Amino acid sequence: MSNKLPVKAKETLAQKFWLRAYIYFALNANYVRDRLVHSLEILKKGLENETAQTKEMLKTYVQQSQGQASPEDIKLANKQFRDLLKSMGLGVIIVLPFSPITLPLVVKLGRKLGVEVLPDSFKDLL
Numbered sequence: 001m002s003n004k005l006p007v008k009a010k011e012t013l014a015q016k017f018w019l020r021a022y023i024y025f026a027l028n029a030n031y032v033r034d035r036l037v038h039s040l041e042i043l044k045k046g047l048e049n050e051t052a053q054t055k056e057m058l059k060t061y062v063q064q065s066q067g068q069a070s071p072e073d074i075k076l077a078n079k080q081f082r083d084l085l086k087s088m089g090l091g092v093i094i095v096l097p098f099s100p101i102t103l104p105l106v107v108k109l110g111r112k113l114g115v116e117v118l119p120d121s122f123k124d125l126l
Helices: 007-027 030-067 072-093 100-115
Strands: none
Touching: 007 030, 030 072, 072 100
16 A cells, blocks of 8 residues: 555645745745845955955065064964965855855854854954
């Protein structure tokens, strides 16, 4: 005896699923859009901060090569370089499948283990 549903019943279940999904997104479209816009604004601010800090880091390294950088500037540039490496590591995670699930897990796991995964410019925004 087979427990398989007839083809018509399968189509009906699929239609019900898509109808419910459509109704859910139609009712929550504004909320989802607002969350997406907010998330993109945070990302934009973080990337702007990272860009400015990375430019400053490169200027410091050029000054160091000319013997004009102070030890304090070098420490800040090295800190920014570590943040840049963190960003590159996150970039690898983002291009992997299921990144909306894996990225928050990696950040939480890192915090639990005492390792900060996010660059400093993003920590201030979250």
